Amino acid sequence: MKYRKLGRTNFEVGEIGYGAWGIGASQWLGGSDKESLAALRRAIELGLNFIDTALAYGNGHSEKLVAQVVRDAGRRIYVATKVPPKNLLWPAQPGIGIAEVFPYDYILRSTERSLKNLGVETIDLLQLHVWNPEWIGNDEWRRAFAELKSSGKVRAVGISINDHQPDSALEIIETGLIDTVQVIYNIFDQSPERNLFPLAIERGIGVIARVPLDEGSLTGMIDEKTHFPPGDFRNEYFKGDRRKQVREHVESLRRDLGAHANLPEIALRFCLSHPAVSTVIPGMRSLRNAEANCAVPDKGALPPETLAVLRRHAWDRNFYD
Numbered sequence: 024m025k026y027r028k029l030g031r032t033n034f035e036v037g038e039i040g041y042g043a044w045g046i047g048a049s050q051w052l053g054g055s056d057k058e059s060l061a062a063l064r065r066a067i068e069l070g071l072n073f074i075d076t077a078l079a080y081g082n083g084h085s086e087k088l089v090a091q092v093v094r095d096a097g098r099r100i101y102v103a104t105k106v107p108p109k110n111l112l113w114p115a116q117p118g119i120g121i122a123e124v125f126p127y128d129y130i131l132r133s134t135e136r137s138l139k140n141l142g143v144e145t146i147d148l149l150q151l152h153v154w155n156p157e158w159i160g161n162d163e164w165r166r167a168f169a170e171l172k173s174s175g176k177v178r179a180v181g182i183s184i185n186d187h188q189p190d191s192a193l194e195i196i197e198t199g200l201i202d203t204v205q206v207i208y209n210i211f212d213q214s215p216e217r218n219l220f221p222l223a224i225e226r227g228i229g230v231i232a233r234v235p236l237d238e239g240s241l242t243g244m245i246d247e248k249t250h251f252p253p254g255d256f257r258n259e260y261f262k263g264d265r266r267k268q269v270r271e272h273v274e275s276l277r278r279d280l281g282a283h284a285n286l287p288e289i290a291l292r293f294c295l296s297h298p299a300v301s302t303v304i305p306g307m308r309s310l311r312n313a314e315a316n317c318a319v320p321d322k323g324a325l326p327p328e329t330l331a332v333l334r335r336h337a338w339d340r341n342f343y344d
């Protein structure tokens with residue numbers, strides 16, 4: 024593992040962090056707690072020290088599994104969690120005011136629940152799980168963040184940016200009131216490079232790159248024959264002819280990279296090749312994937328010629344719709 028500073032915080036976080044949505048087991052199905060715990064423990068043995076969870080992931084289930092592992096990790100593990108929108112609407116919708124989504128008291132109450140689930144007195148990083156730039160001048164989030172920091176209940180604060188809308192975070196970064204942003208960044212969605220990343224570097228904002236494997240597309244394992252368990256969110260994400268679209272894009276990527284290219288490894292190294300990125304957080308419920316991903320930092324950044332090939336594979340679409 025190699026480590027980077029998480030923006031202006033003093034957290035030295037592993038280049039590979041742990042995306043703990045899947046282990047919440049409410050929207051990603053087909054795994055088991057036993058397997059998830061083993062994968063997370065193995066990742067920590069391999070040097071991983073940053074975990075991204077959320078109260079919404081299994082209504083606290085992911086946070087509780089994380090707590091079990093962190094408790095006996097034997098060394099400092101940084102945990103980030105999130106306040107779910109009160110109206111339970113992902114992503115944030117234009118025109119819906121902050122009073123319905125993140126009122127001051129609600130942010131504080133939600134944080135208390137996360138503190139309890141995580142079994143800690145202080146949360147390292149608290150993120151709002153959606154963000155709408157229309158709330159920029161509003162007092163609710165500003166007062167809540169200030170109160171939580173001054174009472175010692177959170178060390179750092181940030182936002183998780185709406186899917187494929189990196190520029191919606193530019194204004195809140197300019198306020199100087201947040202420490203991190205979490206954003207979709209992968210070979211298909213390279214859009215944060217345009218405006219978000221330069222500003223994050225300039226302002227010392229930590230960048231958490233999420234969905235680095237495009238929910239599985241960039242593992243190269245999804246095609247028309249792929250089935251997900253009933254109720255699994257990927258049935259929606261890869262609905263209709265999307266599995267075919269994914270297969271075609273991935274085949275084209277493989278043609279350009281060469282038959283022996285290790286796609287998940289290249290997808291993670293792509294994210295780590297950008298200096299704005301502090302940590303990349305793949306979901307990895309299996310031991311095999313945890314081991315493979317934690318070995319990626321040792322391979323270093325991708326060479327410029329490979330990055331030039333990947334530039335051609337940006338793919339503008341929104342499968343979360």
Ligand SMILES: NC(=O)c1ccc[n+]([C@@H]2O[C@H](COP(=O)([O-])OP(=O)(O)OC[C@H]3O[C@@H](n4cnc5c(N)ncnc54)[C@H](OP(=O)(O)O)[C@@H]3O)[C@@H](O)[C@H]2O)c1
Pocket residue numbers: 041042043044045075076152183184205233234235236237238239242287288304305306307308309311312313315316
């Ligand atoms: N709005 C938000 O704030 C938001 C939204 C989405 C995600 N996130 C965060 O971002 C994290 C990452 O995104 P994600 O988990 O949705 O998707 P992802 O990381 O893009 O993809 C996860 C998938 O890739 C598989 N995988 C991982 N490493 C692999 C490897 N080396 N080889 C083959 N397959 C591999 C995983 O398998 P197994 O799990 O079976 O091992 C899983 O099926 C989440 O866990 C969550 O923390 C946040």
